[in-house]
Amino acid sequence: MNWRRLWAIVLKELRQMRRDRITLAMIIGIPVMQLVLFGYAINLNLRGLDAAIADQARTAGSRALVMDMLATGVIEPVAEAGTPRQLMEALRGGEISVGVVIPADFERRRLDGREAVQVLVDGSDTVVQSAAIQLARMPIGDPRPRLAQPPDAGGQVNGAGGQISVVSFYNPERRSAVNIVPGLIGVILTMTMVLFTGVAIVRERERGNMELLIATPLSRSELMVGKVLPYAVIGLVQTTVVLALGMWLFRVPVQGSLLDVYLASVLLILANLTLGLLISTRAQSQFQAMQMTFFVFLPSILLSGFMFPFAGMPTVVQWLAEVLPLTHFLRLIRGVMLRGAGLWELWPDVLALVAFTVVMMTVAITGFRKRLD
Template structure:
């Protein structure tokens, strides 16, 4: 063997433990990089904590303490006993006392209550005579999960609770009829509840991702410097990036609603114009939030991660998958700060209930406030980038 071959053999010979040393060096390098990438590191901690918290405490498939309105046309001991028995079932929580049928209907249509109980005039006297009068219970059945369990348990629970007060036999025989009317979705078809909610869910996911990647894409491609050198204001940049996606989102919404109507038979009882206007407001709100995310993160991976962090509580706490009224109070407060919560109420109310603008004032104002807040934060942060 020549001297040259011997030298080459020594250079190519694998040093002792070389594989493990190089692997260890890469391991240390990845931990250092992960520590520097604070957004990704936060995702590792926050995602499991958030999921455990939401599924463990906030999500409830058998909701209790559902908001209920009562229309009492007579003040009697029996009426009060019935209401107390209903409240003791833990399914109903009386939040409104109305004085007319019109007010009763408005509360159900706007979604402020899920149930309405009407005790008609002369109810107790009819019971004493053995006429079996009707106790009227109206339910907002747009969410069958929220209303189904309460309506199913209403008769037996109230019957048992009133057995002593009414001195009825064993087995107890109800001396009056509970006449339940499931409004807006009497057949309890889940597609009537799911399809309208999917409009907001899909728009939330796509609009957030589109705009969250917009500014970070400019930075990674090196075109941000050219953009910053132009005589353009932060507001103009934001509107220039948002408006095209408003059109894209509107086309998406029209496609989803069209498929829902044609294929799944979901009705549009309310105004199509009002639905289009409020859908545009919702799209703009999500685009503004996504644009804000793009000014916070440093790369497209972080933008995707932050978008998913926002999307997870949106889909769980908005009332799309699980009944909103059955969540604990702290979860409802968080849900009220999410655009999807308000849009799910809006789209279901317009499509299934025929709600008008006066029924949707609260959710419309909430969406507008969230949009203005997100736009302000986005413009402020982008102005810092310009400076």
């Protein structure tokens, strides 16, 4: 072992690392990102769940109960509803996660000690389902929000004169696989599609094929679209495999149209492929492309709502998560597969994925030059 030669190699690697700005940024960026995401953005104590309240009684007691529920901070009204049917339509369309029904005979039910209030919950997210049960612990008729005895097996609690019941839809058994498997379609497509196209242009450059492509009459647009289409077929194959195994092994239902499931998957595939192309036009080597892919993949997993509840994140982090394609796909796929919604009912997320794809493809085509330098 010659220590002088060994030290020369160490210095050479350090100098090369210093010149590689992407690697240098990853050395600092990954620890900072993990610290901020895990320490600040991820919150398992859910507050501010999107809700709507149908107060059909409109009495002093019902209004006091509504104020007590809002005071807990568990729910936050974001939509108006006058009937339970309207609440169900809002739940199905993903507008709200919790609906509260106070019937017209609320006062009589409270006096008789019967079920006086129903809390309707989107059970496709088991974490939201658990958080909403906190509302059932509130005693009816007491203006001060306080915890009573835990709910029974049916989600009911005897309050001060009545009962609050929690009714879970779309996943009454609270099986985690029902929530996880649809999300896994998006996670797998995000990881593979971005990575595949992230190294596409760089690989051509490193293998010397770029010289041949430059000599052809291909335009930049034709080259980029041609790179994307084969991987789109691969993405559909992956979607089919995950979907079939999920239905067979974990008995995950498909309440909506199977065509809508594939259309939602196509939207995510195209969004991820164009993002990968943008990475490929910016990276100087396949190693850099993989680093940049990981830099995108980590926030997608942590902030999209796949692993941790979206409602528990700070507002600024939620704004950042809205930029990620996986965030919108999770709303689409869970809405279609678990709630039976159609894509037309979830049009804001459809438009978000289409806009992301158009912007990323435009930037990638603009930034690509048919040159070797």
